[in-house]
Amino acid sequence: MKPVEARVEAVLMADLGMESFETRRLAEAELDFGGIRGDRHFGITAKADVRQPEYPRGTEIFNRRQLTVVSAEECAAIAEALGVPEVKPEWLGANLLLSGLPDLTALPLGSRMIFGSGAGLNGQGENFPCTGPGKLVQANYPEEPKLAARFVKAAYRKRGIVCFVERRGVIRPGDTVSVWVNDGTLQ
Amino acid sequence: MKPVEARVEAVLMADLGMESFETRRLAEAELDFGGIRGDRHFGITAKADVRQPEYPRGTEIFNRRQLTVVSAEECAAIAEALGVPEVKPEWLGANLLLSGLPDLTALPLGSRMIFGSGAGLNGQGENFPCTGPGKLVQANYPEEPKLAARFVKAAYRKRGIVCFVERRGVIRPGDTVSVWVNDGTLQ
Numbered sequence: 237m238k239p240v241e242a243r244v245e246a247v248l249m250a251d252l253g254m255e256s257f258e259t260r261r262l263a264e265a266e267l268d269f270g271g272i273r274g275d276r277h278f279g280i281t282a283k284a285d286v287r288q289p290e291y292p293r294g295t296e297i298f299n300r301r302q303l304t305v306v307s308a309e310e311c312a313a314i315a316e317a318l319g320v321p322e323v324k325p326e327w328l329g330a331n332l333l334l335s336g337l338p339d340l341t342a343l344p345l346g347s348r349m350i351f352g353s354g355a356g357l358n359g360q361g362e363n364f365p366c367t368g369p370g371k372l373v374q375a376n377y378p379e380e381p382k383l384a385a386r387f388v389k390a391a392y393r394k395r396g397i398v399c400f401v402e403r404r405g406v407i408r409p410g411d412t413v414s415v416w417v418n419d420g421t422l423q
Numbered sequence: 424m425k426p427v428e429a430r431v432e433a434v435l436m437a438d439l440g441m442e443s444f445e446t447r448r449l450a451e452a453e454l455d456f457g458g459i460r461g462d463r464h465f466g467i468t469a470k471a472d473v474r475q476p477e478y479p480r481g482t483e484i485f486n487r488r489q490l491t492v493v494s495a496e497e498c499a500a501i502a503e504a505l506g507v508p509e510v511k512p513e514w515l516g517a518n519l520l521l522s523g524l525p526d527l528t529a530l531p532l533g534s535r536m537i538f539g540s541g542a543g544l545n546g547q548g549e550n551f552p553c554t555g556p557g558k559l560v561q562a563n564y565p566e567e568p569k570l571a572a573r574f575v576k577a578a579y580r581k582r583g584i585v586c587f588v589e590r591r592g593v594i595r596p597g598d599t600v601s602v603w604v605n606d607g608t609l610q
Contacts, residue, residue, distance in 0.1 A: 291541075295541070298587065350477050354478070360533075402484050404483070
């Protein structure tokens, strides 16, 4: 298997208070097992929620949603579908903005992203759209009608993926990322 | 999605010394994040090996191979292909023997197994056959020719899967297991 190359456009974290999932840009981030320390989604474990019907809500489960990754191409496609100039990764609560992966959201489960430092992420599939990001997009374009309601459909299959940290290391804007698209042979 | 029901026939662990991956039967086991404490594969992390070409060998990575699960039906099929009376889960280094899942090895990545206690495993795909189990099968049937060499082909796609612990809890022989076959919608 030959990995595909992509590029890190931005590294971000969610530490703007308990009420906000919005992220802000960083000069770099240290990936640890569990994610980015201080980020609202950091943790080897997390509480089960409505996304995991196989577990009672609130029980402690392994955290597969440590980081959220979006692509510049898909953010542009969402913006176009909504008729707004841009949709920022900050508004989607993304920790990583990549370019060179127009179909990031379709990456199969278990695909790997390996960064220059050797840090590695294990892709855990589509981050199903929720209404929170739509409200943030709306708040940034108050003159546009019904953005919050239209967001879920506009972002369907373009909303990026969730990941867990498979190997520690630093990630920085400008990094090259080797993407191993899982064809069923990755172990 | 409606889970499929299966049954725990045996719970086992590998603690027979550093040289052996053979497992032995237990009355019950406590699943913790990382696997079964004391088992040779226990750990939130493990060292990358030849199975993970995307990481340098020996680096610390998340351990997706905490437990090995095999099915009674597939063990019987391997035995039949080899022309021997049985292939025991002990010889495959299995931690769990299930019945009611004739196609266990084909379970898609991210399928879940939920036990009576609430404990949960996240399926990480086929455990690619290696030559070690074949040697154990051979050692148990010394009169049969070339079992070790024939094992890899006989066990292809019947060798079971590896898993990581997603929720803690006790597992016991006789437990019912709810198997959520991942159709791409499990989060």
